[in-house]
């Protein structure tokens with residue numbers, strides 16, 4: 001780390017504005033890289049994104065640690081040796097301090113309770129993700145979430161210090177890699193001790209709320225998504241509004257929404273079964289009056305799913321051994337408009353695949369099946385599709 005710049009954010013994470021002298025300003029691609037004698041802008045590092053804000057009247061595009069020093073990237077140059085004013089975007093920074101501190105608590109608890117290491121940490125635009133090198137069940141995560149929120153209520157201090165190497169050797173702390181030299185150790189009593197150069201809240205109470213909103217298997221371990229503070233509240237609020245909207249749609253109270261949805265699913269399944277029975281009855285009645293054309297029965301149906309289409313086709317196919325059933329994907333009664341149809345083709349006399357090929361070539365179709373039954377899609381005018389049968393295949 002180049003030490004030409006005094007890092008004000010290290011001892012003073014709550015510093016929002018500062019004045020600094022421009023030590024250098026060099027072109028860097030289509031931007032300018034500015035090095036200051038001191039800064040409150042946190043550079044990207046340790047999973048925490050770079051601070052945003054204003055420097056010398058310009059938006060700061062990025063802040064990075066480079067071999068040459070801590071660089072602020074701007075779209076226009078700043079005069080060397082000039083005194084400039086900097087202001088970080090505090091809302092964004094404070095939310096990151098809440099999330100970063102929350103990450104320490106959760107990772108520390110997972111380590112102590114379940115022996116798993118945090119092997120990856122990313123603070124994106126939405127939720128923070130933490131990757132742990134082992135499985136974490138829903139019950140384990142609920143336990144961690146509960147304990148993490150207790151650490152918030154206890155409002156313990158978040159302490160940062162640079163212990164002597166001899167003292168550090170006696171400390172049990174988390175670190176992703178072996179470290180040497182002047183190491184910053186961040187301690188949250190009762191929850192975590194970790195080597196970290198990021199920005200944190202002063203007391204855990206400022207995190208407000210920790211919610212573990214998602215867990216998924218990732219690289220043989222578990223990726224956990226977390227929200228803290230206002231973001232956690234906002235997400236809970238959005239979820240509550242969704243549940244209320246569902247409850248209103250079901251004319252029930254939010255507390256009954258799970259049972260209501262379950263009942264609705266059962267009713268829907270019963271109706272579907274009844275509908276199937278009725279459809280089959282109608283087809284059986286119409287089967288007696290169906291007049292084959294050139295040995296084929298061709299029918300246009302409304303809105304049949306693939307399974308219904310197959311059943312209908314096999315039923316009518318049994319009459320003459322040949323049937324084509326088409327169902328428009330979108331109901332439209334206009335005869336002059338080419339329609340996109342789902343189709344099923346059944347034949348015990350011909351190879352159904354060869355017949356389907358004729359239709360597919362003529363009506364931009366596609367489909368697959370066996371020698372007896374083919375299902376697919378085609379697009380065309382009803383009368384032109386019928387004409388293929390009338391004219392004879």
Ligand SMILES: [Zn+2]
Nearest residue numbers: 100186196198
């Ligand atoms: Zn940290």
